[in-house]
Amino acid sequence: MRLVIAECQVDYVGRLTAHLPMARRLLLIKNDGSVSVHADDRAYKPLNWMSPPCWLVEHPAPAESDASALWVVTNKAGEELRILLGQIHHDSVHELGVDPGLIKDGVEAHLQELLAEHVGTLGPGYTLIRREYMTAIGPVDLLCRDAAGRTVAVEIKRRGEIDGVEQLTRYLELLNRDTTLAPVAGVYAAQLIKPQARTLAEDRGIRCLVLDYDALRGTESTEFRLF
Structure with a gap:
């Protein structure tokens, strides 16, 4: 650097x-x-x-x-x-060397595991290619195919902020240079997505998905519901 x-x-x-x-x-x-x-x-x-x-x-x-x-x-x-x-x-x-990558907290790591198990949460017809799909700049949380057979990269966060959108954007730019995968779409999935992050993601053609952790775990939310 x-x-x-x-x-x-x-x-x-x-x-x-x-x-x-x-x-x-x-x-x-x-x-x-x-x-x-x-x-x-x-x-x-x-x-x-x-x-x-x-x-x-x-x-x-x-x-x-x-x-x-x-x-x-x-x-x-x-x-x-x-x-x-x-x-x-x-x-x-300065030579920084190879970075070991971000170590996810327990909830974020569990979200990735649960979403891989229930990949249909992303949409009908979705299938999982691989978890932690390695690239030259780090691992993509989930690499999937949609119902039409197109490649989709999924970045998973507990709190969806702008830095996560930037991270997914870098992955997409790199993945789309691979002719065996391109075109690659992006999904930004999180329990909570900040408005600024959603605006930036949608401006870049990245779909945002709010995850219900309790639903993925197969448990009922403890929050009050009208119905």
Whole structure:
């Protein structure tokens, strides 16, 4: 991973346009090719980013600017993240090694097991291909086929938040490059899905599914019901 702290201006050029004026920010360049731009707030969420597959090319800065370099990050759709670098305060490269992956809590792991056993919860005609389907960037919780025979990747969370949508998006981008699986659709399944996460998922064509843990376990909910 490469960490750069620099004065920078960032412009996204694609289906939409976005502009970040010159300011000091953190730039993360990961080994998977992704590039993200961070401020000193907003927790984990970057100000702007480009997900893999994408390619970073460093160019000399335009002659009319006082910048030190221009980074152009391009994805397979031809969209660009253009980063104009001013003063660089820090630039380092670190080898993180292979990450062991997220260890799920008991409820989340049990949800995955139960949903694999009752895969029809996803919809009529669904069948399970494999649990913990391994990819180059980590395991997909469930890989399934729908009634039409199309491949579906399922990400399971106890609480569905934006980071889970981003995780599933990365899996889908990678899986859809495999011609034996593509096209691969996505399902984001959780006991509770935050409104912002649902909006982002649906905007990316990912179906959201709220899971009833008690129903999957074959027990009645303890909450009051009208009927």
